[in-house]
Amino acid sequence: MALSDMTRPQQPCTETRLTYTDGSSRTVYATDVEVQFPEGRLIVSRTDLNGIITHANDAFVEMSGYTREELIGAPHHILRHPDMPAIAFKGLWDDVAAGKKWHGYVKNLRKDGAYYWVYATAVPNIRNGVIAGYTSVRRKPSRTRINELVPVYRQWLAEEKAAS
Numbered sequence: 169m170a171l172s173d174m175t176r177p178q179q180p181c182t183e184t185r186l187t188y189t190d191g192s193s194r195t196v197y198a199t200d201v202e203v204q205f206p207e208g209r210l211i212v213s214r215t216d217l218n219g220i221i222t223h224a225n226d227a228f229v230e231m232s233g234y235t236r237e238e239l240i241g242a243p244h245h246i247l248r249h250p251d252m253p254a255i256a257f258k259g260l261w262d263d264v265a266a267g268k269k270w271h272g273y274v275k276n277l278r279k280d281g282a283y284y285w286v287y288a289t290a291v292p293n294i295r296n297g298v299i300a301g302y303t304s305v306r307r308k309p310s311r312t313r314i315n316e317l318v319p320v321y322r323q324w325l326a327e328e329k330a331a332s
């Protein structure tokens with residue numbers, strides 16, 4: 169399912185045309201408003217083999233800013249932030265598709281254009297020895313690690329843009 173363009177937020181924002189791995193694209197708006205990870209909670213989602221969201225817990229719904237109805241059936245890239253380099257997600261997909269666990273820091277884009285950082289653990293769901301889908305559980309991220317990763321992700325993104 170191709171996503172429709174985001175609604176432009178009231179706050180100052182950047183406008184980016186994102187093209188996703190499935191070939192679809194949409195215009196997203198990002199503000200510099202950060203929403204902190206909710207204390208004492210886990211943000212959980214499940215996807216099918218193609219990264220289509222099949223389950224979202226209440227914390228996921230609240231943090232994303234979308235309704236559960238908007239999320240279920242949507243591609244997980246609905247949360248992709250324009251500051252995230254593609255290589256970060258390639259690592260995730262390579263690992264889970266190979267049956268391995270993946271850990272990483274992700275900057276997510278909310279429906280209102282704000283962002284939130286998470287420390288994610290993504291795993292394949294194995295049923296009868298076969299990968300049936302994927303689950304990601306996000307915990308509160310370390311601010312020190314975020315500060316270390318911001319320039320790294322910026323560099324990777326710049327290299328990807330230069331190569332495209």
Ligand SMILES: Cc1cc2nc3c(=O)[nH]c(=O)nc-3n(C[C@H](O)[C@H](O)[C@H](O)COP(=O)(O)O)c2cc1C
Binds near residue numbers: 190215244249276
């Ligand atoms: C279980 C699971 C959870 C994911 N969680 C996120 C997420 O929170 N934010 C995000 O931007 N991408 C997440 N992804 C990766 C997306 O499917 C997608 O690869 C990414 O947003 C980049 O978009 P693209 O690959 O369509 O270009 C997740 C994938 C899986 C399998």
